[in-house]
Structure formats: C-alpha cells, structure tokens
Amino acid sequence: MLDAVVVGAGFAGLYMVHLLRNRLGLSVQGIEAAQGVGGTWYWNRYPGARCDIESQLYCYSFSPELEQEWNWSERFPAQPEVLDYLNHVAERFDLMRSFTFDTRVVGADFDETTDTWLVCTDGGARIRARFFIAATGNLSAGRIPDFPGRDDFRGNTYFTGDWPHETVDFSGRRVALIGTGSTGVQLVPHVAQQAAALTVFQRTPAYACPLGNRPLDTEAMARIKANYPAIRQREWDFPGGVIFDDVRPSALAETPEARQHFYEQKWRAGGMNLWLGSYEDILVDERANETVAEFIRDKIRTRVENPDTAEKLTPRGYPFGAKRQTLEDGYYDAFNQDHVELVDVRTTPIECITPDSIRTADRDYLVDDIIFATGFDAFTGSLYRMNIRGRGGRLLSDHWAAGPRPYLGLNTSGFPNLFFITGPLSPSVLFNMPRAIEQHCNWVADCIAHLLEHDYRAIEAEPEAEQGWVEHVREVADATLLPKADSWYLGANVPGKPRVFMVYLGGCANYKKICDDVTAAGYQGFALTPTTSPDTAPTPG
Numbered sequence: 001m002l003d004a005v006v007v008g009a010g011f012a013g014l015y016m017v018h019l020l021r022n023r024l025g026l027s028v029q030g031i032e033a034a035q036g037v038g039g040t041w042y043w044n045r046y047p048g049a050r051c052d053i054e055s056q057l058y059c060y061s062f063s064p065e066l067e068q069e070w071n072w073s074e075r076f077p078a079q080p081e082v083l084d085y086l087n088h089v090a091e092r093f094d095l096m097r098s099f100t101f102d103t104r105v106v107g108a109d110f111d112e113t114t115d116t117w118l119v120c121t122d123g124g125a126r127i128r129a130r131f132f133i134a135a136t137g138n139l140s141a142g143r144i145p146d147f148p149g150r151d152d153f154r155g156n157t158y159f160t161g162d163w164p165h166e167t168v169d170f171s172g173r174r175v176a177l178i179g180t181g182s183t184g185v186q187l188v189p190h191v192a193q194q195a196a197a198l199t200v201f202q203r204t205p206a207y208a209c210p211l212g213n214r215p216l217d218t219e220a221m222a223r224i225k226a227n228y229p230a231i232r233q234r235e236w237d238f239p240g241g242v243i244f245d246d247v248r249p250s251a252l253a254e255t256p257e258a259r260q261h262f263y264e265q266k267w268r269a270g271g272m273n274l275w276l277g278s279y280e281d282i283l284v285d286e287r288a289n290e291t292v293a294e295f296i297r298d299k300i301r302t303r304v305e306n307p308d309t310a311e312k313l314t315p316r317g318y319p320f321g322a323k324r325q326t327l328e329d330g331y332y333d334a335f336n337q338d339h340v341e342l343v344d345v346r347t348t349p350i351e352c353i354t355p356d357s358i359r360t361a362d363r364d365y366l367v368d369d370i371i372f373a374t375g376f377d378a379f380t381g382s383l384y385r386m387n388i389r390g391r392g393g394r395l396l397s398d399h400w401a402a403g404p405r406p407y408l409g410l411n412t413s414g415f416p417n418l419f420f421i422t423g424p425l426s427p428s429v430l431f432n433m434p435r436a437i438e439q440h441c442n443w444v445a446d447c448i449a450h451l452l453e454h455d456y457r458a459i460e461a462e463p464e465a466e467q468g469w470v471e472h473v474r475e476v477a478d479a480t481l482l483p484k485a486d487s488w489y490l491g492a493n494v495p496g497k498p499r500v501f502m503v504y505l506g507g508c509a510n511y512k513k514i515c516d517d518v519t520a521a522g523y524q525g526f527a528l529t530p531t532t533s534p535d536t537a538p539t540p541g
C-alpha cells in the first residue's frame with residue numbers, strides 16, 4: 001500500500017509529489033492523463049496560448065535556487081515557455097519517476113474497513129493508498145457544446161483545450177471559431193493571420209483590455225532575481241496575489257477627469273491593471289463599475305472601424321470583471337480586416353452544424369475547419385469524471401448535487417483523506433494559481449505529516465464546518481458584483497449545473513490565515529480518527 005496517490009502533473013501535482021516524496025519521504029504515485037507534465041500548459045497549446053499573469057509571479061516560490069536559475073524571456077510567458085519551465089522543474093526535482101503518464105483515473109473508492117483509497121485507472125491498475133489527492137486543475141475538463149449535427153461535420157474540428165501537437169496550418173482555409181473568452185480572444189489574431197476567411201461566433205462580448213506584453217532582457221531579469229524575496233512578500237498584500245502599483249479605493253470619489261486619466265494609465269500598464277489594480281469599488285459597486293465599463297466600451301469603439309462590428313463587440317448587461325478578465329493583443333484589430341467576420345449568436349443563434357457549414361437562424365456559413373474555444377466544466381468537471389466514492393459508496397457528484405461544499409475547499413465530509421488542491425470554494429483561480437497551489441500543497445503536506453506523527457489514520461471535514469464554509473463563501477461573493485454575470489465561476493456555462501459561486505473571494509492573505517488558524521487550533525472543523533483504536537469514532541479536531 002502507498003502513502004498517497006496524486007492525480008495530475010501540472011503545477012499542483014508536481015509540487016505535491018515533491019513535498020510528499022522529497023520532503024516527507026512518503027511513497028507516492030502520481031497519475032497523469034497526458035503524455036507529459038504541464039497540466040493546463042500541456043493541453044492548451046493553440047496558437048497564441050499565453051499566460052496573462054506576469055512571469056515572475058506565475059512560477060513557484062518554494063525554491064530560491066530555482067528562482068535564480070530560471071530566466072523568463074517575456075513579461076507574459078507563452079505556453080511553450082511555461083511548459084519548458086514545468087519540465088525543468090520536474091527534472092530538477094527528479095519528479096518524472098513518480099508519475100505514470102497516459103493514464104486516467106476512472107474510479108476512486110474509499111474503503112471504510114481500512115480507511116484507505118482504492119484508485120483504479122483506465123490501464124487496469126488498482127492502487128491502494130492512505131491519501132488521495134486531486135491535483136486535477138480547475139480548467140481541465142473541456143466542454144464542447146452539443147450543437148446538433150456536430151459529428152456530421154466533414155471538415156477538421158479542433159478544441160483549444162486539446163490542441164494537436166503538430167502545427168496546424170490554416171492557410172487558404174475558411175475557419176469558424178466559436179467562443180470569445182480568454183482563449184478565443186488570444187487565438188483570433190493568429191488564425192486571422194493565416195486563414196482565407198475567419199468567422200468568429202460570439203455569444204457574450206468580452207471586456208478585453210490590452211495585454212501589454214514585452215520581452216524581458218537580461219537586465220530586467222537580473223532585477224527580478226535580485227527582488228524575488230521582496231516580490232514574494234508583497235504578493236500577499238493583494239487579494240489575488242498579483243502586485244499592482246497605486247490601487248485606489250473609490251472610482252466614485254474622484255472627478256470624472258481624474259478617473260479618466262487613471263483608467264488611461266492603467267489601460268496602458270496592461271495586464272490585470274484595470275480589473276484588479278485600479279479602483280477597489282469597481283467590483284462591488286455598480287455605479288463605479290459602469291465608469292470603467294464605459295471607458296472600455298469607448299476603447300472598443302475607437303479600435304474597431306466598422307460601427308456595426310464595434311457595436312456587436314461592445315459588452316453590455318453584465319459588470320466588467322464579473323467574468324474572467326480577457327487580455328488581448330491584436331484581437332480588436334483583427335476585425336478591421338476584410339476576411340474576418342463577427343457573428344452575434346445572441347441575435348442569430350447557431351441552429352446546427354451541417355457537413356460543411358455552421359447554420360445560424362439567418363444563414364449557412366460554409367467553412368473548412370471549426371475551432372471550439374468553448375471553455376471548461378470548471379472546478380468540478382475534472383473531479384466528477386474520476387467517479388470518486390466516499391463513505392457508503394456515495395458519489396462525490398451526489399454529495400455535491402446542490403453545488404460543491406468542501407470545507408475550506410480542501411476536503412469534504414464523507415470523503416476522508418481526500419484532498420483537493422485549489423478545489424472549489426477556495427481562492428483558486430482568483431488567486432495567482434502557482435501561489436494558491438503552493439499554499440494548498442503546503443497545508444496538505446503539513447496535515448499529512450501531523451496525522452502520521454500523531455497516529456491518526458484519517459481526517460474528514462465535519463458537516464457543520466462544511467456548511468458554515470459554504471455559507472461564508474456565498475456571503476463574501478454576494479457582497480461583490482461577481483455573481484452578476486453568467487460565468488464559469490458560477491457554473492453558468494454548463495447547462496444544468498447548479499448556480500453556485502465556486503471561488504472564495506475573501507483574499508489570499510485572509511484565506512491563508514483561516515487555514516493556518518484551523519491548523520493551529522488542532523484542525524478545527526475536521527474530525528480526526530486515531531490509528532490505535534480502529535473502532536473509535538472520529539474525534540472532533
């Protein structure tokens with residue numbers, strides 16, 4: 001029997017295996033569906049795929065040596081560079097040998113007689129382990145909507161979250177692209193450059209802001225390296241762990257002129273500056289939000305030459321930032337080219353896909369290729385497809401039928417010794433992911449070390465603590481504008497999914513403190529089962 005099974009070889013799985021095997025000396029088996037490490041960065045290799053958090057933030061902080069030896073080449077790293085980085089990390093910490101690749105977990109059952117997990121893979125392996133850790137990522141279960149006739153299409157189809165490894169050449173082809181979230185917005189200029197015709201099918205226009213990418217030269221990288229300790233400290237001063245200069249409290253407290261000037265400055269600064277680094281009240285006050293929303297709408301009108309297209313691209317009816325901020329580099333300019341067309345599927349919905357076209361309410365668009373940039377079954381999709389069963393054989397998806405409910409996002413009642421890394425109801429995607437991952441993995445490793453040291457065989461969230469956390473997450477979210485858009489944060493992009501805000505918005509430092517306080521109070525809200533008396537009921541932590 002193993003100490004732990006870790007599923008996933010992205011940022012989370014790699015670091016989790018490193019901690020458990022290299023630091024705690026435990027026996028660990030990593031399982032990964034892809035043929036290599038990388039997680040999100042393995043699968044999302046579409047042209048233009050790029051991280052939109054600054055490279056010096058979007059990396060591990062646990063090893064000062066790693067920080068010093070790795071050089072980032074751009075402010076925002078492109079997918080191949082992030083993947084290289086993760087391969088480097090895997091080799092540097094000798095992690096590859098702990099993983100089985102090209103293998104999916106198809107079942108995980110908690111055995112109440114032994115307090116162990118039996119993990120089954122599509123390769124037929126059955127692995128028994130004390131701890132089962134889902135480092136499966138928040139955006140790894142891809143979702144292509146069930147358009148009628150989709151399978152009848154005779155041309156090529158692509159899903160951005162499972163992009164081919166070989167180069168795809170769109171030269172001379174008529175391409176359809178469905179979806180204008182972060183992915184579609186990144187992809188459009190690249191496909192437009194090659195394709196003979198590009199038709200973009202948009203459901204909700206994005207509030208896309210300039211990315212502001214630039215190369216990092218040797219001097220810039222040297223400055224970053226010299227400052228890493230200060231950068232790491234400062235990250236915790238910002239709710240999302242991303243550093244900004246000059247964040248102001250209220251858009252409404254300033255004159256329209258001062259506000260316009262400030263927005264302009266933030267627009268030019270690029271990245272998430274307008275979203276998370278301008279005025280604090282734009283994400284809690286609708287009137288404040290409208291000031292920045294209108295600023296962005298103006299920018300779109302200036303960038304896009306055709307007034308009809310500009311109007312279609314202009315977002316309305318939901319607050320700026322309530323959906324994940326999209327960052328662009330040439331997106332709006334692409335629509336100034338004659339061979340790029342925009343179809344608003346809210347006014348002319350896609351009715352079906354025929355063997356050679358996409359049919360909307362008013363016409364057929366003849367195409368050779370279709371790209372689906374239609375997003376993910378976020379947070380829970382990757383967990384549910386593992387068929388996790390806890391006490392009494394209860395499926396995780398049944399326990400969470402009304403929405404996910406893990407205590408602190410880390411563990412859920414009835415599923416002892418199962419940990420989620422950046423699971424639902426934790427800060428996850430609204431906290432710089434590598435830092436969110438490190439914080440969770442550190443907490444889980446400390447917890448496992450504590451259980452082993454003090455002879456506990458199981459840990460499990462108490463139902464009351466779980467319920468309290470569900471309510472707290474909801475209250476915090478409801479005090480903001482974020483639940484006011486149909487976003488994947490809420491599960492709104494998946495028909496039938498319960499509408500629950502799945503991200504904890506209390507800020508990363510607060511959240512870390514809550515987790516640390518729980519630990520300091522002897523794992524308050526968790527029940528711990530002593531090893532010595534197997535028949536003893538769990539004791540409150």
Ligand code: NA7
Pocket residue numbers: 139145178179180181182183184201202203204324345350373374375376429486488493
């Ligand atoms: P997103 O942000 O979920 O975007 C998916 C896009 O696909 C979005 O524009 C959707 O419109 C659109 N979509 C989804 N279903 C349909 C249907 N049925 N018809 C038309 N259009 C549809 O996923 P991304 O991959 O772009 O980004 C995911 C995250 O990766 C991103 O936020 C970053 O964190 C990195 P909708 O907005 O739902 O109306």
